[in-house]
Amino acid sequence: xxxxxxxxxxxxxxxxxxxxxxxxxxxxxxxxxxxxxxxxxxxxxxxxxxxxxxxxxxxx
Numbered sequence: 683x684x685x686x687x688x689x690x691x692x693x694x695x696x697x698x699x700x701x702x703x704x705x706x707x708x709x710x711x712x713x714x715x716x717x718x719x720x721x722x723x724x725x726x727x728x729x730x731x732x733x734x735x736x737x738x739x740x741x742x
Contacts, residue, residue, distance in 0.1 A: 692718045692725065695732035704732060 692714045699707040710732050717724040 688718070688722070692722065695725070695728045698729075698732040702732075704734075706731070 696707070696711045696714045698704075699710045704710060710728060713724060713728045713731070717728055
């Protein structure tokens with residue numbers, strides 16, 4: 683049950699990025715999997731990246 687919960691938890695930023703049609707949704711998906719291997723140390727950063735608005739990325 684704990685493993686299932688961790689796998690579900692790591693996918694939350696990816697689902698947010700998919701629903702918001704984020705321009706970096708595939709990179710967010712990869713970062714979610716990397717956060718699993720780092721014991722969710724990267725997860726807060728990936729979550730913040732997923733909830734950023736598109737207007738932040740207009741200068742790129």
